[in-house]
Amino acid sequence: MAKTFRTTRRKHDNAPFQKATHCIFCGAPQMNGEHIFSRWSHKFLPSRSMKKYDVARVDAKPTQSDRFLIKRTGDIRDWKVQSVCETNCNNGWMRRVENLARPIMIPLIDRDALLRGETTRVLPHQQKIIATWAVLKAMVAEFDAHSWATTHHSQRKYLMKRLTPPAHGWAVWIGAYLRVSWPTHWGSSPFLYLSPKQEARRGANLAATFYNSHSSTQVIGSLFIHVLRSPAHDYIETWKFSPPDGGSIFRIWPPSDVSISWPGTIMTDRDADYVATDLYDDLLRKVAPLIKESIESASTARSGATPFWRWRV
Numbered sequence: 608m609a610k611t612f613r614t615t616r617r618k619h620d621n622a623p624f625q626k627a628t629h630c631i632f633c634g635a636p637q638m639n640g641e642h643i644f645s646r647w648s649h650k651f652l653p654s655r656s657m658k659k660y661d662v663a664r665v666d667a668k669p670t671q672s673d674r675f676l677i678k679r680t681g682d683i684r685d686w687k688v689q690s691v692c693e694t695n696c697n698n699g700w701m702r703r704v705e706n707l708a709r710p711i712m713i714p715l716i717d718r719d720a721l722l723r724g725e726t727t728r729v730l731p732h733q734q735k736i737i738a739t740w741a742v743l744k745a746m747v748a749e750f751d752a753h754s755w756a757t758t759h760h761s762q763r764k765y766l767m768k769r770l771t772p773p774a775h776g777w778a779v780w781i782g783a784y785l786r787v788s789w790p791t792h793w794g795s796s797p798f799l800y801l802s803p804k805q806e807a808r809r810g811a812n813l814a815a816t817f818y819n820s821h822s823s824t825q826v827i828g829s830l831f832i833h834v835l836r837s838p839a840h841d842y843i844e845t846w847k848f849s850p851p852d853g854g855s856i857f858r859i860w861p862p863s864d865v866s867i868s869w870p871g872t873i874m875t876d877r878d879a880d881y882v883a884t885d886l887y888d889d890l891l892r893k894v895a896p897l898i899k900e901s902i903e904s905a906s907t908a909r910s911g912a913t914p915f916w917r918w919r920v
């Protein structure tokens with residue numbers, strides 16, 4: 608298949624990102640914008656008066672802050688990523704994913720239902736459908752100008768053909784969350800994983816010029832979704848969260864055969880922030896001794912190269 612994207616640079620700050628040139632799933636030349644927050648979920652999102660929303664991208668520039676929020680203007684409902692075709696994908700298999708997910712997700716998204724104390728069970732086959740929906744959105748959002756495409760094309764193709772997330776290298780969690788003031792609706796943190804072998808080949812140079820792994824968070828109404836993907840399969844598939852306020856965060860991918868008693872303990876702002884950033888913080892702890900070296904190497908990196916964290920497991 609022909610290449611479906613090209614790496615280009617943002618106008619305002621020259622930062623690199625991948626821009627889709629063809630449908631990122633089937634390769635068709637015609638493209639449309641895909642909503643990251645599906646139309647059917649819009650009535651559960653904060654009021655229309657919301658003019659700004661936050662998208663966190665961790666660029667992990669050691670010479671600057673660890674992470675920063677990108678303030679996007681406009682309503683989050685209108686956020687679309689030009690990346691998929693209308694005929695084969697948007698109106699085809701992706702519509703089927705939306706139709707399957709909608710009735711399962713709405714009771715979890717509905718904040719009023721949560722406040723009324725309504726409970727439900729999320730069965731294993733329903734967990735799989737939510738995971739598929741979440742992974743689909745995560746794959747699409749990677750082509751936003753503020754993100755980075757870390758997913759290999761074969762994995763997008765796998766999702767399109769089987770309507771299920773790839774068997775390895777992906778992990779998805781969900782939790783019931785009542786927002787008070789935590790600002791993130793979508794957060795995205797790309798990072799670079801290198802195997803010990805690759806690590807050895809690179810020697811002491813900590814400046815990297817691409818990412819291959821990703822952590823992303825999506826909050827829709829009272830549903831908190833967290834998606835991890837990386838070639839470090841074991842690391843992310845066995846990752847466990849311990850939210851500080853004891854909120855429940857349920858892993859739904861890799862698939863489980865246990866049904867979830869929803870909502871469990873409702874996540875607080877602190878829990879949400881912890882889940883969104885914990886793996887990244889772990890990486891920082893792991894590479895902390897290398898930070899100084901990284902800063903030095905970043906300052907000598909060739910012009911245009913972005914110094915990223917590298918991490919080892």
Ligand SMILES: [Zn+2]
Nearest residue numbers: 630633692696
């Ligand atoms: Zn397509």
